[in-house]
Amino acid sequence: MKRIVVVGAGAAGIIAAWKAARAGVNVTLLEKKERIGFKILISGGGKCNITHDGDIPKLLGCFRRNEADFLRPSFHAFTNADIRHLIESKGVELTVREDGRVFPLSSSAKGVTAALESLLADAGVELRTLAAVSEIHRSEGEGWMMSVSPPKSVDPSGNSSLRIHSDAVILCTGGLSYPGTGSTGDGWKWLAEMGHAIVKPRAALAPIFLDVVPPNGWAGIALRNSVLKARQSSKEIAKSRGDMLFTHRGVSGPAVLDISRVVAEMRQFGPIELCADLAPDSGYEKLKELTMGWIRQHPKRSLSYYVVNYAPARVAEDILGKSDIAGKYGAQVTREQRNRLIEVIKGYRIGSVQHVPMEKGEVTAGGVDLGEVNPRTMESRLIPGLYLCGEILDIAGPVGGYNLQAAFSTGYVAGLSAAIDD
Ligand SMILES: Cc1cc2nc3c(=O)[nH]c(=O)nc-3n(C[C@H](O)[C@H](O)[C@H](O)COP(=O)(O)OP(=O)(O)OC[C@H]3O[C@@H](n4cnc5c(N)ncnc54)[C@H](O)[C@@H]3O)c2cc1C
Known part of the structure; x- marks a missing residue:
């Protein structure tokens, strides 16, 4: 069976792993923190503004023009209604505020991450937390190899490193803001080494x-x-x-x-x-x-x-x-x-x-140059078998649930494409 590794269990990685596993492939989700969705937990002041109500053109209209053009296929493939139904399918009641922002009725993000974790388990995703990827390589004919170890805070010696192989990789390590949540720009370092252009990261919503x-x-x-x-x-x-x-x-x-x-x-x-x-x-x-x-x-x-x-x-x-x-x-x-x-x-x-201050921004603007990623599949245009989604991309929406929606939608498309592409 095709094997996919997803690196980073934020909003994008969770949905990518879930979708790929549902499409019938073997999926491992690697997360360096002790639990999934750290940023989801602190989003919307802990209340989690998961998305925004309204039709897709209206949602896209809140992004910069080039970002909206890039997001259009994924926003239609996995809509704001789709993420709502998915979370509601796990018994989390949602409510739409007057200004169109969608929150859990309980005003607590914990129910959302619990629902997402349960979806991963149902889909058969192998979730490994405290699994920090330190290296990624691709070799012709052998696919992808990742070095994985517990974070330095857990194992300062770095001796317990292991290697994981896969046919495709979905990278969704996020941006650089709120580094305590695990987003420390790791993906950009590897991608730059692989030849990808990284638009200079800057703070947004800060x-x-x-x-x-x-x-x-x-x-x-x-x-x-x-x-x-x-x-x-x-x-x-x-x-x-x-x-x-x-x-x-x-x-x-x-x-x-x-x-x-x-x-x-x-x-x-x-x-x-x-x-x-x-x-x-x-x-x-x-x-x-x-x-x-x-x-x-x-x-x-x-x-x-x-x-x-x-x-x-x-x-x-x-x-x-x-x-x-x-x-x-x-x-x-x-x-x-x-x-x-x-x-x-x-x-x-x-x-x-x-x-x-970058570290205090709710989002990082900048990241992987959108021209180097296929918006219909989220596959790198430079490296076959490599998929990119979420805040690792050069996208930053306004306040209102748009950024989580961008992560969910691009994650969905990356997961599906990685699973079905030859
Ligand atoms: C305070 C705050 C409030 C916010 N509120 C909202 C809101 O209400 N609504 C909204 O739409 N957006 C909000 N956002 C923005 C939104 O949370 C992010 O845009 C979104 O979560 C990004 O998802 P992501 O999966 O792309 O990245 P991230 O959530 O950053 O996930 C990346 C994951 O990759 C993991 N990782 C990184 N490097 C490695 C590695 N080497 N090995 C293994 N794992 C690794 C990280 O630990 C992390 O779990 C908020 C952000 C912040 C900081």
Whole structure:
């Protein structure tokens, strides 16, 4: 019987192994951690946003154009409805939130990984955990050979290494973010040695660290529903509307995660400034009208009562300081000061980007060049018998269940193709 080895038991590897075994081949799934699906367990804050509701074109529309083109065949082969049915078939109830994100009804990822583990067992997959692959070779006529040993943390001597042979290999070792989950970029090292082009890995869906950290006591303060903008040489390079949060090192939250990939990619070309429009529903003229109206109504009140409509108290204080009107009443404010206040509210300076930390990204952008993988089979275009799926590929979707869906769908196609290809 054809023998397939799947390296990495994340979302992609689990579905690839399950599908290949269901297609009737002998499958071994090697995972270096002590259990499968570490990243699934921490996804969605432990609640596991497994996919997104909606039709396939809508889902694909959330990825960059080249990524969507690549994902189209696999998203149709194994849809968001398919992964839902599969998980539900194991008794895990799912729910669709108002924004279209799909979660387990229990709000716990544990049921999802338990369901996936049970599917692997039903399909007859041989699962080996604490099995870290250190080398992969292919020799003509003999197929693939992998050196496998317990991770160094379990066996520092490295003496208990063994060799496993197979006819085909599915590599799904993930990206580089959250390395504690087991994703440490191992696959890219082997693939680069085999001649594959690896697009430089960068953080995506990550917090942003600032050159000057937020003032003491600001960590945890949120700016709600503002428009966060990133500028480089006074050109806007990214923007996102949503909540953001000050942290000890910089900023985080949905709007920050959303622009982090572009910021990480563009940082090499020069300094990047972040600012937030705290009144995105009012243009300058409208805000001027509102501000003048408030001042007319409350000439004897401190403007801090007005600015808290746009920002939490501590940020409001900073806004007043930057507008030169700290402690002033409405009636004491000059036209210049009022105009300055409006400018500060519309373009509140958050700071200069220092760094977008890869290890804290929910996804790694970059990875195996999509041009070198057949999107209909997930087989390498350079090396026959080698299949690639999941985050190891140069794909990074937005928040919302898209990344797990990409891993599930590409894993499914890789598993099926590896099983049926001659
Ligand atoms: C904090 C966080 C929250 C997230 N939340 C969501 C969410 O809610 N929804 C969503 O869609 N996406 C979310 N994501 C992203 C999503 O989890 C990943 O995109 C997806 O899990 C990637 O799956 P994968 O199988 O390609 O890679 P991984 O899950 O990274 O799996 C790779 C596996 O390979 C194993 N491995 C690596 N090297 C070796 C080796 N040498 N030998 C053997 N095994 C090896 C690793 O241990 C790991 O188990 C989140 C990610 C993070 C970090």
